[in-house]
Amino acid sequence: MRNCRTPWERPRFGPEGQLLALFTRMEMLLFCVWALLALNPGPGATEEIFEVSIWPDQALVKLGQSLMINCSTTCPDPGPGGIETYLKKTQVDKGPQWKEFLLEDVTENSVLQCFFSCAGIQKDTSLDITVYQPPEQVILELQPAWVAMDEAFTVKCHVPSVAPLENLTLTLLQGNQELHRKDFMNLAVASQRAEITINVKAQREDDRCNFSCCAELDLSSHGGGLFHSSSAIKVLRIFEFSESPQIWVSSLLEIGMAEAVSCELARVFPAREVMFHMFLGDQELSLFVSWKGDTAWANATVRAMETGDQELSCLVSLGPMEQKTREPVHVYNKPRLEESDCPGYQTWVKGTEQLLACVPKGNPTPTLVCTWNGVIFNFEVPRKATQNHTGTYCCTASNQLGSVSKDIAVIVRGLDEGISSAIFVIIIVALGVGVITIALYLNYRPCKIERRKLPYRQKEKNKEEESQFAVQQAEKCNAHNC
Numbered sequence: 380m381r382n383c384r385t386p387w388e389r390p391r392f393g394p395e396g397q398l399l400a401l402f403t404r405m406e407m408l409l410f411c412v413w414a415l416l417a418l419n420p421g422p423g424a425t426e427e428i429f430e431v432s433i434w435p436d437q438a439l440v441k442l443g444q445s446l447m448i449n450c451s452t453t454c455p456d457p458g459p460g461g462i463e464t465y466l467k468k469t470q471v472d473k474g475p476q477w478k479e480f481l482l483e484d485v486t487e488n489s490v491l492q493c494f495f496s497c498a499g500i501q502k503d504t505s506l507d508i509t510v511y512q513p514p515e516q517v518i519l520e521l522q523p524a525w526v527a528m529d530e531a532f533t534v535k536c537h538v539p540s541v542a543p544l545e546n547l548t549l550t551l552l553q554g555n556q557e558l559h560r561k562d563f564m565n566l567a568v569a570s571q572r573a574e575i576t577i578n579v580k581a582q583r584e585d586d587r588c589n590f591s592c593c594a595e596l597d598l599s600s601h602g603g604g605l606f607h608s609s610s611a612i613k614v615l616r617i618f619e620f621s622e623s624p625q626i627w628v629s630s631l632l633e634i635g636m637a638e639a640v641s642c643e644l645a646r647v648f649p650a651r652e653v654m655f656h657m658f659l660g661d662q663e664l665s666l667f668v669s670w671k672g673d674t675a676w677a678n679a680t681v682r683a684m685e686t687g688d689q690e691l692s693c694l695v696s697l698g699p700m701e702q703k704t705r706e707p708v709h710v711y712n713k714p715r716l717e718e719s720d721c722p723g724y725q726t727w728v729k730g731t732e733q734l735l736a737c738v739p740k741g742n743p744t745p746t747l748v749c750t751w752n753g754v755i756f757n758f759e760v761p762r763k764a765t766q767n768h769t770g771t772y773c774c775t776a777s778n779q780l781g782s783v784s785k786d787i788a789v790i791v792r793g794l795d796e797g798i799s800s801a802i803f804v805i806i807i808v809a810l811g812v813g814v815i816t817i818a819l820y821l822n823y824r825p826c827k828i829e830r831r832k833l834p835y836r837q838k839e840k841n842k843e844e845e846s847q848f849a850v851q852q853a854e855k856c857n858a859h860n861c
């Protein structure tokens with residue numbers, strides 16, 4: 380009601396004192412009466428009772444949308460009227476007793492006045508405009524996404540745009556179970572955000588649990604409906620990773636040979652999700668991964684192609700965790716006694732300084748032991764070759780990977796032997812030629828008698844010579860073949 384709101388200049392009256400007080404009261408009364416008379420255009424309408432009303436009587440406007448207002452009066456011949464608001468308004472229509480306005484882009488709650496005057500009397504009525512924003516986006520965050528067992532994780536739900544906050548309820552859910560519920564009815568609105576945060580201790584059972592958040596906006600008390608919206612499901616991952624992976628490998632790897640190696644991670648959860656990578660140097664190995672209980676392991680086969688020191692490494696990862704273990708390995712060669720470095724037949728020249736030629740191959744360098752007639756023979760010391768050194772030597776090369784043996788036949792031959800045998804052959808040949816010449820000569824001698832006797836003798840002599848030759852020949856062979 381805005382009766383008597385027009386400012387008025389006080390009229391002057393004569394005497395002062397008590398009379399003045401009386402006059403002042405009268406003045407006010409007169410002023411009111413005068414005002415009513417003066418502002419009433421219609422004659423005799425002062426007694427008229429009129430109403431001012433607004434439609435709609437409850438205004439619930441979605442954020443940013445517009446609203447039509449019909450401000451009307453029952454006054455048959457109304458004076459000035461309209462609405463008072465700081466919102467952008469446009470009069471779209473009017474009748475004798477009403478005015479219709481369009482309010483655009485309503486973004487805030489406000490109170491609007493609708494007023495009309497009738498016979499100099501102004502009346503108004505107000506309308507509460509409530510702006511609402513249904514929860515469209517509901518954001519759920521799990522921090523961290525992978526949480527170590529017995530550590531705390533945070534579940535946070537946040538609705539970026541929702542109004543009115545007082546009518547919002549946020550519910551956190553784990554699976555289908557309510558974890559926490561929050562409403563914003565009794566809280567100071569200014570300091571509030573549509574947000575809920577709780578901390579939970581991670582248990583194994585929570586692994587792979589679905590977390591979600593539900594936002595509910597109940598506008599029934601404002602003449603509106605019930606809106607709800609849910610966040611996307613977030614899956615919590617829980618892990619345990621307290622140990623370093625362990626590599627199992629023989630400290631001796633043989634070159635070119637397939638060797639089984641493995642990498643094991645104990646006290647890990649979930650074991651079946653552990654990822655393994657194994658390398659020998661830069662070369663990645665193909666793995667066969669298994670798990671049982673809280674242990675996961677990977678088996679692989681390595682085939683080292685280079686001797687020397689190398690590194691076997693195992694990289695293990697699970698969720699945010701990653702660990703690498705390295706293990707030095709030594710790649711070895713089994714001992715070998717090859718014909719090129721350790722010939723199986725060796726000829727020594729009698730009287731010269733000789734060594735048994737045998738260098739074993741392998742990594743680590745093998746040790747070599749040679750025996751001769753069951754006695755260890757120090758092959759490293761050069762010795763003067765004698766006939767006695769002829770024979771078969773047995774050499775054995777060994778290293779950490781094993782041993783190999785080989786028989787080496789040594790023949791000692793005299794340096795002069797060759798020359799003497801050549802002379803011997805010449806003598807024999809000469810002798811043979813001589814004998815044949817004599818035989819031929821005797822065969823053609825004119826004397827027949829002696830011829831009969833002589834060939835016998837001659838033959839006997841020849842026989843003697845031949846047998847002698849045979850013996851010599853045999854001796855010569857023996858000498859060669861010993």
Ligand SMILES: *[C@@H]1O[C@H](CO)[C@@H](O)[C@H](O)[C@H]1NC(C)=O
Binds near residue numbers: 434
């Ligand atoms: C506004 O309200 C009055 C009174 O109820 C009604 O007569 C008039 O038709 C309304 N105007 C519109 C545009 O609805």
Ligand SMILES: *[C@@H]1O[C@H](CO)[C@@H](O)[C@H](O)[C@H]1NC(C)=O
Binds near residue numbers: 546601
């Ligand atoms: C909505 O909020 C208003 C203001 O706090 C409150 O009076 C009303 O009861 C609420 N309505 C519901 C349904 O919660």
Ligand SMILES: *[C@@H]1O[C@H](CO)[C@@H](O)[C@H](O)[C@H]1NC(C)=O
Binds near residue numbers: 554587588612
């Ligand atoms: C989690 O949600 C997915 C998809 O809605 C569903 O398939 C799965 O069974 C749920 N897991 C649990 C543990 O409830």
Ligand SMILES: *[C@@H]1O[C@H](CO)[C@@H](O)[C@H](O)[C@H]1NC(C)=O
Binds near residue numbers: 765767
């Ligand atoms: C050869 O061996 C014999 C007996 O086996 C021995 O008496 C002789 O001294 C040895 N000779 C040499 C040069 O070693």
